[in-house]
Amino acid sequence: MIPAPFDYQRPTTVADALQLLADNGDEAKVIAGGHSLLPMMKLRFAQPAVLVDIGNIDELKGIVTSGDRIVIGATSTHATVAGSALLAERVPLLAHAASQVGDPQVRHRGTIGGSLAHSDPAADLPVAVVAADATMVIVGPSGRREVHADDFFRGPFETAVEPDELLVAVSVPAATGIGWGYEKFTQRANDWGMVGVAVSGARVVLGGVAGVPWRATAVEEALRSGTPVDRAAALATDGVSPAGDIRADERYRKHLTVVLTGRALRAAGYS
Numbered sequence: 001m002i003p004a005p006f007d008y009q010r011p012t013t014v015a016d017a018l019q020l021l022a023d024n025g026d027e028a029k030v031i032a033g034g035h036s037l038l039p040m041m042k043l044r045f046a047q048p049a050v051l052v053d054i055g056n057i058d059e060l061k062g063i064v065t066s067g068d069r070i071v072i073g074a075t076s077t078h079a080t081v082a083g084s085a086l087l088a089e090r091v092p093l094l095a096h097a098a099s100q101v102g103d104p105q106v107r108h109r110g111t112i113g114g115s116l117a118h119s120d121p122a123a124d125l126p127v128a129v130v131a132a133d134a135t136m137v138i139v140g141p142s143g144r145r146e147v148h149a150d151d152f153f154r155g156p157f158e159t160a161v162e163p164d165e166l167l168v169a170v171s172v173p174a175a176t177g178i179g180w181g182y183e184k185f186t187q188r189a190n191d192w193g194m195v196g197v198a199v200s201g202a203r204v205v206l207g208g209v210a211g212v213p214w215r216a217t218a219v220e221e222a223l224r225s226g227t228p229v230d231r232a233a234a235l236a237t238d239g240v241s242p243a244g245d246i247r248a249d250e251r252y253r254k255h256l257t258v259v260l261t262g263r264a265l266r267a268a269g270y271s
């Protein structure tokens, strides 16, 4: 399958990228790793006339410490995030979740910004950033704004990033010494999760059960009042009705969710 023809632009600054988005309006689309956008273009689910490739913008690269937070540039690849010694020490959940994305080829092209902006309900990183209490840094024509991960994901393939804006970074509080766990169940190796569960301290987040990463607040409340893991995990699907699909019906997905929540909680140190 071959995408429809498009113009290709490769700006070297965020300002130039924003100008290209402003100049081309609905006709333009940002491309980062291309691992979600290009398949959509081949299937004609997306047909942008102009691609704005942000892969050559140095400001969007790198993983640095800023006070008690770690700031991850949007075009950091999954492999970079997974292999970061800084993240392994300060936000290990995020490094581990990135290591679970697809296969080595996908991890060497796909970016954290692309994965979050794409907002696939089955993806690994959206669940991880919500559990990690992250904040998204967005830049657009009216300046810079920050959106907490809890408010960033608006629905399947829909986020707080407007078409004329760029997600430039993810800012995560350092969580050294905080218990964490990440569990993902796949049908085949290197696949999207049928269900994913991320735990970081008191935050418990489910993937693959709703259109956006789902805070399992009933589990969080039960843990706060000292409920043992198995009884707390049994509450994981309270308030959510996972859709059935070709890989799992609703009942099986709920069962997986409870089992994986229990495992992730134990990995995070709950008993």
Ligand SMILES: Cc1cc2nc3c(=O)[nH]c(=O)nc-3n(C[C@H](O)[C@H](O)[C@H](O)COP(=O)(O)OP(=O)(O)OC[C@H]3O[C@@H](n4cnc5c(N)ncnc54)[C@H](O)[C@@H]3O)c2cc1C
Pocket: 029, 030, 031, 032, 033, 034, 035, 036, 037, 038, 054, 074, 075, 100, 101, 102, 103, 106, 109, 110, 111, 112, 113, 114, 115, 117, 118, 120, 122, 123, 124, 125, 161, 165, 166, 167, 168, 190, 191, 192, 193
């Ligand atoms: C074979 C295969 C297996 C995969 N397996 C998994 C998996 O197991 N788990 C998983 O989570 N994902 C998986 N993925 C998806 C992968 O993680 C993608 O890399 C990711 O979803 C998109 O990142 P990207 O950099 O490739 O974004 P792109 O495809 O370039 O862009 C995706 C979307 O985000 C927008 N965008 C990108 N960057 C920005 C930005 N900085 N600001 C604003 N908008 C932006 C684009 O306009 C586009 O709409 C898989 C993909 C493939 C092809």
